[in-house]
Amino acid sequence: MSKKEHILIIGAGLCGSLLALRLAQRGYHVSLVEKRPDLRKVDQVAGRSINLALSDRGLQALALAGVDNQAKELCIPMRGRMIHQESGEVFLRPYSGRDDEHINSISRPGLNMMLLNALDDYPQVKVYYNHICENVDLEMGKAWFTHNETGELRSFTGDVLIGTDGAGSAVRRSMYEHKKFLFSFSQQWLTHGYKELEIPPGPNGEFLIDANSLHIWPRGADMLIALPNLDGSFTVTLFAPWRDSDYGFDNLDSKEKVQQYFEKEFPDTLHLIPDLTDQFFTNPTSPLGTIKCSPWSSYGKTLLMGDAAHAIVPFYGQGMNASFEDVLILDQVLDQTAEDWNLVLKTYEKARKVNTDAIADLAVDNFYEMKEHTASPLFQAKRKLEVRLEQEFPEAYFSKYSLVTFHEDLPYSEAMRRGRAQDKAILNLLDDGKIDPDGSLEEILEVIVKQTNDILEDDALLKNL
């Protein structure tokens, strides 16, 4: 057996850590270089325990590396969206009609620390913290770093260099600036930004609102969401327009205005966030963007994975899951190609990019769905019907959300194709009065399936001409 390549991974976030773990398990030597300090050795800033949604695709990838059960210990199951209406009415809209399907709230630093701990068992993985990537030689697989504290300059070279350095990737920037090959690139910003706030635990560490839901306050132009943390707190995120709105971030420039805004739009949160206006002006406001690019690899030497290759907006709860799934797909491609890396890099992008493009587009769609459509009667009728269909026909009916979230055997692109057609079918059938929600569920399912297939056939003709 030939000697295995030395893999240089830049970025020890969620994707890079899991990738290093899996490659070590396959017998590779790995250098994992991270710009920040070791998470486990610095204090986590209180109220900054950003949580994420972990679901089946992510868990499947964690299972491949044997760390799914450790991750589950950090999880709080969320069974549906708890909708907080303007009227004060609150109701749960389940994510699925099947009892065993839910998503999970998990702490990003907690999960990352678990992965770094797992790496400790693999002596062939060397992790270097505090190294900021300055420049990459794409042909050589070589990268230069400045030490965060000492300022020392140092280089690492891999037989293969993989950039898992996130949405602001230095490796991707090197590809963009390289100019020796055609690099397609897209950064698209939403008109909205976001700000994180915190609902602290109750006096006895208890959850002050239901722990097993993703809470949403949809208000059309803006939206508040809250996900539970293990300590009884919730991380709240406000999504609002940057400008051109009465309550755009540019207008929320005084404590009075913020207080007034929450009183009007989210009054039931006021007693939950006692220091609202302090938090509002302490915490940063951040942009929401989608990044796509191609090619992901260059010279058979360098590869982008995770957010570095495909940063998406958070509205499908799939960003981390997609990045973990990257590791799973790369692992499959390594099997298929007998670990011929030149072939691996191209085969991986060919298999994967259509799917990360799909989840990027679905996530933008869901931005509009969450903040606007959830208030539309037609959309609500559709969701109610879909939950009943999933309950009645758990093996036969899957909503778009279920296809994306709970159907990890189905690639994102297929979930998008089928899910969009099905949504279009149901909405138009309901709107045209062609299905009676009070009629036979079996007949309704039959009509939906037929209409969905008709739509898919009509679309396919154009694509396959």
Next chain:
Amino acid sequence: MSKKEHILIIGAGLCGSLLALRLAQRGYHVSLVEKRPDLRKVDQVAGRSINLALSDRGLQALALAGVDNQAKELCIPMRGRMIHQESGEVFLRPYSGRDDEHINSISRPGLNMMLLNALDDYPQVKVYYNHICENVDLEMGKAWFTHNETGELRSFTGDVLIGTDGAGSAVRRSMYEHKKFLFSFSQQWLTHGYKELEIPPGPNGEFLIDANSLHIWPRGADMLIALPNLDGSFTVTLFAPWRDSDYGFDNLDSKEKVQQYFEKEFPDTLHLIPDLTDQFFTNPTSPLGTIKCSPWSSYGKTLLMGDAAHAIVPFYGQGMNASFEDVLILDQVLDQTAEDWNLVLKTYEKARKVNTDAIADLAVDNFYEMKEHTASPLFQAKRKLEVRLEQEFPEAYFSKYSLVTFHEDLPYSEAMRRGRAQDKAILNLLDDGKIDPDGSLEEILEVIVKQTNDILEDDALLKNL
């Protein structure tokens, strides 16, 4: 009346020259700064007289500035696509079923010189050649230039600065690198590149193939086209994959291979291009890209127009037309806003971007249509039927191509929306045997209109939810 703003325009290509002309006619003082020498004072390289397709949208904008008739003197009408099949069969597929609808082949430098000549009549326009834009202060409306020959550094400041400096725009680069506002940006390259060749005139200056057509040799993976020039020559463009193909540009690396390639794919062109292999290795191979970005303006001071804001691939023959139409739309916005430039810049983008996005997408669609679909029997049946419908119902039926090309009153986005729905309707009706091409044209039209409207309604529900 208040003093009019001084407008600094960077780039004296087609868009910048027409813009300067129109703004001068509105009474503005204009500084027009161009990196190249005055076209009229340098020899045009033989065989480099790149021609473009000028059609109704472009002509409408030229008419606004009173130079449409001068442009028409430079035009060669093209009434359809002359398809050269692999079998050697040649047939004309008209662009429209209406006799008066055609597009025009026109020389880019010829048209540009005509516009520069027109500017000579306006003393309030100062044109500066050989000034390369190095940097732009977006807030100040100030730009720095190096003189191409003397190396001298010089700055210009406008009350408003407009970048019409093409696909590689220095003004746009300043926005991208500015980082003080969120700049959405996308550059997408096709898998194909292009190379220009020339069919010289016959011995007596005559055209060697039909002068009044756009000639196409569609071959699936690759394609050759030819447009006539006034001197009897044709400018030929080869579109081929960069790589991963038997006849990719990377494989066409010897005169023997090029000769063999043309013998196999385009044998009827060999006697027309006598010095084929010399031309092939003398002329450059260039990429084909789409550029979109937003916002087009910053600080109420700077604006991108033409290719600088929206570079598109050439497959709809609309690049120049879209850039000229930009000037027409800006002119309308100046009227609507009483020339309040802060308002002008935002109103213009709001009105215009959805339409330049649409023509960019349509142009990519047409890349596939021209090289692949033209060989599909279903597609050919559709085109034949559409020409008959346009002949029979010249006021009632317009193909997508006609909506885009000959319906200058309809914005590109509307042409796309209606045209795509209509294409989908016809292709599926034909494929499902629901229209008999030999049946009554009146009934066929009725079925198509109904099916198209159904598609539009179903799509609208999703968009307006």
